Amino acid sequence: MTDAKTLRRTVGFWGTALLPANGMIGSGIFALPAIMFAAVGNFAPWMMLLGALLILPLVYVFAALSTRFETSGGPPIYVHAAFGSFLGFQSGWTRFASGVVAIAANTHVAVAYLAVLFPVLNDPGMKAAAVISLLSSRRS
Structure with missing residues (x-):
């Protein structure tokens, strides 16, 4: 096991600063643009920029x-x-749970898009089987 004092920082300031942006892009890139365009029309790109400005302090x-x-x-x-x-432990489990939810949400969006190409995935049973199949084949 590696000693904590020997761990090197390789991400740096900008890499760390852009990690939340990576999470937002990764989880929202597939579904959010279409939903946002349906809601606000051509103002959607400006809403994305506004969201980025609001998250900048975090x-x-x-x-x-x-x-x-x-x-x-x-x-x-x-x-x-x-x-x-105690709260540090709770924060760790909350972070783990949010990761699990993000993977599940992205998998459901992927299956919804696949259902356009393969209509059999519109069946609830097939959709569940596809989600379970994709999640079980994931390697960490």
Whole structure:
């Protein structure tokens, strides 16, 4: 097992600052543009920019926090340092749960798009089988 003091920081300030943007793009790139265009029309690109501006303070906070800690771990480490072990533990499980939900949501969007090409996936049973198949074939 690697000692925490030997871990190297290779992401850097800008890499850490752009991690939330990566999460937003990764989870929303497939479904959000069509939904947003249906809701606001040609104003949709401006809404995306507005959303980016609104999330910018959070990006800055995470970037600043990452420079103050020598260990890796993200939000659970920050919460542990500020509020103690119990809330740090809860933060870790919350982060894990949000990752699971994001994978499930992206898989459902992918199957919905595949259903356009393969109409058999519109059947609820086939849709469930496709989701389970895609999730079980995922390697971490």
